[in-house]
Amino acid sequence: MRFVVIFANYLIWHYGRAIADLTHIYGNLIRFTFNFFSLTILLRSYFSPWRRMGESYPERSMEITAYLSVFTVNMIMRCVGIFMRTIIIIIGLMATILVIVSYPLILLTWLILPLLVVFFFLVGLGLLIR
Amino acid sequence: MDIKELIKNSPFYPVLILESIFSEYYRRLFIKISGSLLIILIAVAGFFSFSNLIYWAPKVWGVFFLGLAFYLAARMLEFYFNASYYFDNVALNRYQPGDFFTFTVGRVLLNVKDGDILRGFLLSPVGRQIIRRCGISDQATRDYLAKRPRGTYYKLPLSPDQVLKLRDLVKWLVTNDQDFSRWLAGFGINEAELIGAVGWVVYEIEYREYRKRWWSESNLSKLPGLAKDWGFGTTYYLDKYSWDLLYGLDYSSELHEYSTRSEEVFQVENILSKQKEANVFIVADTTSERMDIVWHLVRRIKYGETNAALEHKRPVLFNTAVFMAHFKDKASVESELLKILKESQAAGNIILVFDNFAGLFQGFAGLGSDFISLVYPFLVSNAIQIIGLAGTEDFHHLLESNASLMATFDRIFLRPLPDESIIRSLEQTVWAIEKEHKLFFTYPALLAIVKSANNYFVVSDSGDKAVDLLTEIIPWAEGRSYHVIGEDEVAELVRGKIGVPIGKIQPAERESLLNLEQNLHQRVIGQEEAVNQVSNALRRARAGIRNEARPIGSFLFLGPTGVGKTETSKALAEVMFGNEDKMIRLDMSEYQTTEAVAKLIGSSATGQSGILADLVREHPYGVLLLDEFEKTPPAVHDLFLQIFDEGYFSDKSGKKVNLRNLIIIATSNAAADLIWQMVRSGQAPQEKVDELIDYIVQRAILKPELLNRFDAVVVFHPLRADELNKIASLMLSKLAKRLNSQGIDLLIKDKLAETVARLGSNEVFGARPMQRFIQDKIEQPIANAIISGIVASGNTVDFDIDNTGQLTLVKK
Numbered sequence: 001m002r003f004v005v006i007f008a009n010y011l012i013w014h015y016g017r018a019i020a021d022l023t024h025i026y027g028n029l030i031r032f033t034f035n036f037f038s039l040t041i042l043l044r045s046y047f048s049p050w051r052r053m054g055e056s057y058p059e060r061s062m063e064i065t066a067y068l069s070v071f072t073v074n075m076i077m078r079c080v081g082i083f084m085r086t087i088i089i090i091i092g093l094m095a096t097i098l099v100i101v102s103y104p105l106i107l108l109t110w111l112i113l114p115l116l117v118v119f120f121f122l123v124g125l126g127l128l129i130r
Numbered sequence: 131m132d133i134k135e136l137i138k139n140s141p142f143y144p145v146l147i148l149e150s151i152f153s154e155y156y157r158r159l160f161i162k163i164s165g166s167l168l169i170i171l172i173a174v175a176g177f178f179s180f181s182n183l184i185y186w187a188p189k190v191w192g193v194f195f196l197g198l199a200f201y202l203a204a205r206m207l208e209f210y211f212n213a214s215y216y217f218d219n220v221a222l223n224r225y226q227p228g229d230f231f232t233f234t235v236g237r238v239l240l241n242v243k244d245g246d247i248l249r250g251f252l253l254s255p256v257g258r259q260i261i262r263r264c265g266i267s268d269q270a271t272r273d274y275l276a277k278r279p280r281g282t283y284y285k286l287p288l289s290p291d292q293v294l295k296l297r298d299l300v301k302w303l304v305t306n307d308q309d310f311s312r313w314l315a316g317f318g319i320n321e322a323e324l325i326g327a328v329g330w331v332v333y334e335i336e337y338r339e340y341r342k343r344w345w346s347e348s349n350l351s352k353l354p355g356l357a358k359d360w361g362f363g364t365t366y367y368l369d370k371y372s373w374d375l376l377y378g379l380d381y382s383s384e385l386h387e388y389s390t391r392s393e394e395v396f397q398v399e400n401i402l403s404k405q406k407e408a409n410v411f412i413v414a415d416t417t418s419e420r421m422d423i424v425w426h427l428v429r430r431i432k433y434g435e436t437n438a439a440l441e442h443k444r445p446v447l448f449n450t451a452v453f454m455a456h457f458k459d460k461a462s463v464e465s466e467l468l469k470i471l472k473e474s475q476a477a478g479n480i481i482l483v484f485d486n487f488a489g490l491f492q493g494f495a496g497l498g499s500d501f502i503s504l505v506y507p508f509l510v511s512n513a514i515q516i517i518g519l520a521g522t523e524d525f526h527h528l529l530e531s532n533a534s535l536m537a538t539f540d541r542i543f544l545r546p547l548p549d550e551s552i553i554r555s556l557e558q559t560v561w562a563i564e565k566e567h568k569l570f571f572t573y574p575a576l577l578a579i580v581k582s583a584n585n586y587f588v589v590s591d592s593g594d595k596a597v598d599l600l601t602e603i604i605p606w607a608e609g610r611s612y613h614v615i616g617e618d619e620v621a622e623l624v625r626g627k628i629g630v631p632i633g634k635i636q637p638a639e640r641e642s643l644l645n646l647e648q649n650l651h652q653r654v655i656g657q658e659e660a661v662n663q664v665s666n667a668l669r670r671a672r673a674g675i676r677n678e679a680r681p682i683g684s685f686l687f688l689g690p691t692g693v694g695k696t697e698t699s700k701a702l703a704e705v706m707f708g709n710e711d712k713m714i715r716l717d718m719s720e721y722q723t724t725e726a727v728a729k730l731i732g733s734s735a736t737g738q739s740g741i742l743a744d745l746v747r748e749h750p751y752g753v754l755l756l757d758e759f760e761k762t763p764p765a766v767h768d769l770f771l772q773i774f775d776e777g778y779f780s781d782k783s784g785k786k787v788n789l790r791n792l793i794i795i796a797t798s799n800a801a802a803d804l805i806w807q808m809v810r811s812g813q814a815p816q817e818k819v820d821e822l823i824d825y826i827v828q829r830a831i832l833k834p835e836l837l838n839r840f841d842a843v844v845v846f847h848p849l850r851a852d853e854l855n856k857i858a859s860l861m862l863s864k865l866a867k868r869l870n871s872q873g874i875d876l877l878i879k880d881k882l883a884e885t886v887a888r889l890g891s892n893e894v895f896g897a898r899p900m901q902r903f904i905q906d907k908i909e910q911p912i913a914n915a916i917i918s919g920i921v922a923s924g925n926t927v928d929f930d931i932d933n934t935g936q937l938t939l940v941k942k
Contacts, residue, residue, distance in 0.1 A: 002147045009144035010210055021213060025345045032350040035434070038357045041442070045361035052363030052476065081360070088357050113206065121199035127192030 014114065022110060026103050033099050037092025042085045049077035050084065133242050133286070141229055142236045145214045148207060150240055155255075157208055164201040171197060212339075231294040234332065238299065247286070248303055248310055249275055256296070256331060263327040264319045265572035265616045274313050297328045318574065318617065327573040330557050337558070351434045358442050363477035367469045368446060371453040375428045375445040375483070394542055395426045401540045402427075402481065402515045403439035409509055409516040411487065413525045414544040415785065418594050420519040423544070424483055443515075444479045450486040454493040464499055471505065475513040487518030488528045502535060509538040523783045526734070552580050552596050559600060567604055571615045578620040578633075579603075585678055585790055586628055586750075599624075629707060630682075630751045630791050635672065642705060643669055653701040654694050655860065656853035659816040660687070660844045664702065667841045668793070680777045683793045684839065686759070686832075688822055689815075689846025690802040692896020696755065698846075699795045703753040706793065712752030714745050718796075719761040727765045732782035743781040751791045759796035760831045767836050770796075774839035796840070800831045806893070809848050816845040849897055854887035855880075857897050861904055862886065869912065873923030876912075877942070885931050911939040 034040070054074040058066050109116075137146055152160075171194040178187040215233055225232060231239070234256055241257075242250030251257040252271050261271055287302050288294055304311045304321050314324060343349055394412075401410040414420045428445050430436045436443075457463035474480040484490055494501035508514050518539065520529060529535055553576055560571045583595035599620075606623050607615055621633020631639050642649060646665035654661055667683050687695040696715075703713035721729055732740030746754070756770075773779055777790035801822045805815040815822065822845060827834050837843060849857070862883060866876040890903030908929065915921040926942040 002151070006144050006148050006151075010207075013210055013213065014206070018209070018213060028345055028347045028350055031347065032353075035351065036353065036355045038355045038360075041361060042357060048361055051360060052478065084360065085357070092356075113202065117199050117202045117206070120195045120202070124192045124195030124197070124199060127188045127195065130188060130192075 011114070015111075019107070019110070022107065023103075026099075026106075029099050030096060033092070033096045037088055037095065039089060039092045039096075042089050042092075046082060046085055047078060048081055049074060050081040053077045133239050133245060133247070136230065136286075136288070137236065137239055140231070140236060142214070142233055145211055145233075146236050146240050148211060149237060152207070154211065157204055157211070161201065161204050161208060164197055164204065168194065168197050168201055225293040227291045227293065229293050230288050230290075231299075232296060234296045234335070235294050235299050238296070247299075248307055249278075251299070251303060256335070259331045260300070260324070260327050262570075263330060263573045264314070264317065264324060265574055265614070266314075266317050266319070270317075279309060296332055297325055300328050301325060323574055323577065326553070326577070330573055330576075333554075333557060334561060337561075348433075348435075352432075354432065359444065359479065362442070362444070362479040363473070365446070365470075365473050365477050365480065367466065367473050368448075368480070368482075371456075371470070372446045372448045375424065375447050376432055391423055391426070391544065391547070394423055394544060395430070397542055398423060398427055398517070399430070399436055399440060401542075402517075403437055406512040407510055407538045408512070409518070409539045411518045411520055411525065411529070411539050411541045412544070413520050413522055413541060415522050416594060417485075417519070419544055422594075423542075424517065424519070440481075442479055443481050444477075445481040445483055445517075446474075447483045447485055450484065450490045450493065454490070457497070460497045460499045463494065463497055464504060467501075467504060471508045471514070475508060475511065478513065481515045481517060483517040483519065485519055488520050488524035491528060502532060506534060506538070509535075522785070526783060527737070549580055549584070552583075553577070556580065556596055556600055559597060563600070563604060567608065568613065569604065569607055569615060570613060572617070574617040575615045575620050578617045581678075582620060582624045582632070585788075586624055586630070586632070628751050628791070629712075631672065631706075639672075643672055646705065649705045650698065650701045653704070653860075654698045655856045656849055657694050657698065657846055660694075660698065660846050663842050663844050664698065668702075668706065671841075678777075678790065680774065681789050681792050681794050683841050684774050685793075685795045686837065686840045686843045687795055687797040687846060688799075688801055688805070688826075688843060689797075690799050690805060690848055690896055691894065692891070692898030692900075693846045693849050694897070695795075695797045695846055696757070699753050699755045699797075702793060702795075707752050712749070713755055714749050714752060715755040715757060716742065716745070717757045718766070719758045721762045721766060724763065724765075726762055727769055728782075730766065730769065731779060731787075734782045738782075740781055743779075743787045746787050746789055746792070750788060752793075754789070754792045754794045756794065756796040758798065760798040760800040760826075764833070767833060770794075771833075771836050771839060774836075798826075798832075800829075801825050805845070806848060815847050819843055819845055848893070849891070851887065854891050854897060854900075855883050858883040858886035858890065858900060858904075861900060862908075865904060865909065869927070872916075874912075874916075874921060875926040877926060877928040879928075881931055882929055882937075885935055885937070889935050907937050911937070915939055915941070 054077050055070045057070050137143060140146070171190060175187060175190040175194055178190055238251050238254045238257060239247075240250075241254040252261060252275060258268060258271070262268070286294070287298070301321070304314065304324060311321070314320070340346075341349075398410055398412065402408045412420045412423050424445065424447070427436075431440055431443055431445065434441065453466075454463075457466065474482055491501045494504075505516075509516065516539075518529075522543075525541075556576050556579065560576065564570060579599050580596050583599050587595045587599070603615060603620065603623055607613075607619065612619055618634055625632055625636075635643070646668065647661050650661045650665065664683075664685060667685070671682055687698070689695055700710040700713055704710045706712075725733075728736075728738075728740075730740050730742040732738055732743055769779060773789050773794070778786045778788050781787055804822060804825050808815040808818060823837055823843060826832050826837065859878060862876070862878045866878060869876050886900060886904060886908075889907075890900035891897050892899065912921065912927055915927070921927060921939075921941055928940045928942055930938045930940050932938070
């Protein structure tokens with residue numbers, strides 16, 4: 001009788017509350033991946049120079065070459081920034097997609113897990129007594 | 131409803147059954163072992179599959195799959211258990227009235243056989259843990275249960291609109307079962323301590339479960355992300371003199387995870403989040419108190435728990451000493467500081483923490499530079515946030531008077547922590563210590579640590595002292611091979627540290643307390659009543675009847691000069707604290723002016739520290755002798771009124787000075803005339819204390835409320851001739867002992883002692899001139915004789931006395 005109570009209660013939990021919890025945890029994981037790769041920050045600062053590096057334009061000089069040299073340096077810093085960010089953004093997006101895609105797989109595994117346990121048990125038993 | 135029925139109707143019934151069939155402990159053990167076995171089996175099965183012994187492979191795989199099925203089943207049960215047990219109940223406290231009791235109580239009730247709830251509690255895992263935390267061994271519990279007269283069969287205090295928690299259950303048990311509470315009392319455990327232990331154990335369970343949930347949002351966010359600081363600038367100059375707190379070690383230390391000052395941390399966070407002038411002074415006495423707040427803030431930033439304005443900020447600790455050591459002139463120090471500030475501003479995410487703001491201010495002043503006007507433009511900008519750490523005294527002295535600083539900085543003064551918060555933080559620290567050092571702390575030990583820190587180490591108002599004491603216990607206990615730290619062990623450590631007898635009375639101390647009178651009489655001649663009175667008061671204090679928020683003892687010694695008041699105080703210092711140097715003496719006749727109080731406690735106006743404050747800080751344990759107490763003005767009397775009442779006073783900067791570990795003795799010869807009159811008329815003044823007190827009150831020498839605060843008013847009577855003789859003999863024998871070390875014997879005949887007593891004492895000064903007399907009339911002739919070679923090592927010295935009392939040295 002006691003086993004029946006546990007078993008019934010377990011199944012109700014397994015196909016009810018547990019699925020809701022699993023979905024909730026997945027939500028956490030997706031948010032975590034997004035934050036871990038700082039995707040929002042990187043997109044927001046996509047065009048800024050690498051670590052705010054750069055030179056300031058001369059204040060009173062009229063020399064065009066001075067302006068051009070500063071402009072080139074700053075441009076390079078921006079390009080370095082864009083390059084580095086792009087790499088992280090791509091990796092981050094891939095990781096996020098991976099997490100999202102794995103959800104149905106994990107969910108499916110969860111749904112058939114009780115059957116899997118029975119299956120493994122029978123297979124094991126079968127192999128032993130063969 | 132009987133207990134079985136109750137469990138059956140509970141929503142936790144299925145999980146509780148699971149617990150009774152296959153308990154959490156065994157489930158977790160099974161998962162651990164079977165998991166490891168599966169890995170081994172995979173390796174073995176793989177080996178057989180590829181080897182020639184192919185026949186065995188299916189069998190091994192068979193075992194593997196069976197094992198896998200069992201492992202998965204156990205895992206699923208564990209998930210199920212955790213979800214029902216933890217998610218709704220333990221962590222989120224989502225109990226509903228219909229639940230009747232909490233899950234933990236359910237586990238206890240599960241152990242109940244034949245309706246005996248106390249037995250069920252004491253034998254349940256959580257109950258055993260609680261009792262162990264009370265310092266009671268499992269064996270003692272089993273013995274108690276075996277000998278217990280009868281079980282607890284009262285009806286459980288259940289109500290449909292309330293959930294019975296473990297602490298309610300334990301409280302109910304201890305209130306209803308007198309025998310149980312008596313048993314606990316036998317181990318020195320009262321209800322409050324038991325409930326405290328329950329709180330600690332439950333807190334540990336909750337905390338452990340919380341940490342296990344790596345998938346929760348708050349735990350996941352603790353992992354630092356990638357590329358968070360790419361959008362911010364680097365700080366080349368700043369890095370030379372500072373330390374990036376995000377990469378410091380302390381933030382991850384489990385020892386400090388629980389901050390007792392969350393309120394202050396939130397205040398700091400709010401101030402730093404302001405649009406401009408986001409600067410704050412954290413003012414506290416010790417560096418660790420100030421840094422505790424900073425570390426907590428750093429942790430919140432690191433784990434992404436702060437508000438949006440502080441996200442991705444980089445708190446940097448600026449080392450004032452290192453910075454100032456680099457510069458010798460005004461121009462270079464100014465230009466370097468400006469570079470640092472501009473760079474920090476440009477970086478865009480710097481929170482500059484100045485470890486010693488007042489020191490920096492002074493350092494700049496020393497080089498002739500005005501630090502404030504240099505920093506001011508940055509203080510009002512919104513691109514940089516500054517935290518200035520400062521000691522209380524430095525802050526009041528150096529910073530508070532600067533209007534522009536006060537306008538741009540908010541201030542946070544750390545309030546004293548309540549004991550409950552300190553205990554909570556110790557509880558968490560102890561887990562880490564126990565794990566690492568294989569020690570076990572009882573809950574009363576924790577209470578003793580907090581109490582000792584408060585009573586015996588009053589330097590500042592922080593929980594730090596308690597943590598320091600706790601950390602100190604580790605090597606101390608390991609050195610003595612102690613494994614369980616209880617109340618007594620804490621007392622032993624503290625006793626050794628401060629030399630003040632506390633905790634259980636030790637055999638040697640017991641001996642000394644019981645023989646206090648005899649011990650005092652080795653130095654104090656006569657004054658039987660006075661010695662008895664003081665001894666009794668001290669025994670009362672030590673027996674535990676003493677109020678620990680007051681000095682160990684406070685006495686008023688009344689009597690004429692030279693009758694043994696000071697000698698008794700010295701003797702007390704020697705007997706109680708092991709050394710007469712443990713007596714500090716203040717001649718109160720030096721504090722007769724209106725500035726007396728300022729001289730004693732210090733004055734913020736002149737910046738001078740107080741004599742009493744300094745003396746007591748240097749010698750917090752011992753005897754404090756206040757000579758001629760009646761001569762100080764009433765304001766000083768009022769100061770001592772507070773000291774006798776509360777055991778402390780506040781010095782000029784508001785810091786507490788603790789006098790709770792002192793025996794305070796005030797002496798006065800205010801009623802000396804009356805005492806003499808009584809003696810002359812054949813009365814014993816020591817029996818007329820009330821009359822003497824009336825005399826003092828009527829003449830407004832001391833206020834009645836002050837007189838009432840003394841533990842005892844002790845009357846010293848003028849010395850009689852026989853007593854004076856004994857004193858003379860005692861003094862002469864001391865001299866003889868000194869001479870003896872040089873090989874010279876001094877003959878002390880009764881007549882010599884009598885002469886010394888007669889000529890060396892008088893009515894006004896009692897026995898006080900006797901020392902001087904001996905010096906002039908005995909020591910001096912001997913010294914002359916030694917120098918002139920008349921007396922040498924191996925000789926005996928005697929004194930002839932003629933009728934006029936003239937002493938003549940005779941060599942024998």
